[in-house]
Amino acid sequence: MPGQTFITVTVSSAGTRVRVTSTPTPVRRIYFQAGDANTQSVYLGGSDVSSTVHGRDIHSYEDWLVEYQDGRGDLSDWYVDADTNNNKLLITGILP
Numbered sequence: 248m249p250g251q252t253f254i255t256v257t258v259s260s261a262g263t264r265v266r267v268t269s270t271p272t273p274v275r276r277i278y279f280q281a282g283d284a285n286t287q288s289v290y291l292g293g294s295d296v297s298s299t300v301h302g303r304d305i306h307s308y309e310d311w312l313v314e315y316q317d318g319r320g321d322l323s324d325w326y327v328d329a330d331t332n333n334n335k336l337l338i339t340g341i342l343p
Contacts, residue, residue, distance in 0.1 A: 249275065250342040254322065255282075258289065258329035258336075264296050265327050267338060272322040274340040279303075280310040282335030289329045289336045296326045305336070318343050 252272060258265050281289055290301035291311070298304075303311055313320065327336050 252322070252340045252342060254338040254340070256327045256336045256338065258327055258334050259332060261329050261332050261334070262297070263328070264294070266294075267322050267325040267327065269323060272340060273343055274320045274322055275315055275318045275343050276341035277313045277320060277322065277325075278310060278339040278341075279305060279313070280337040280339075281305040281307050282337060283307060285329070285331065285334040287330035287334070289327055289334050291325060291327060291336070293324065294326055296328050298328065298330060301328070 285307040288304040290296050291303045292301040322340050
């Protein structure tokens with residue numbers, strides 16, 4: 248069974264993107280889940296993520312699965328932004 252890594256990202260200041268991790272972390276699969284107490288959306292994407300430039304927006308109680316067909320994803324490629332201060336994103340990475 249593959250290993251897992253768990254990360255919680257908090258966007259302290261809305262409109263200021265936060266990198267999921269600066270440590271290269273190869274993954275096969277990533278589960279993203281918005282924090283239950285979030286009041287508006289969190290946004291996922293690359294280093295230019297914002298409320299208008301994103302791959303996905305996630306509202307409270309929503310989740311999203313990213314599965315890499317070649318098994319070559321990396322958590323350090325992802326950034327998070329939010330509409331509201333202190334919104335959280337819970338992340339589970341399934342390691343190769």
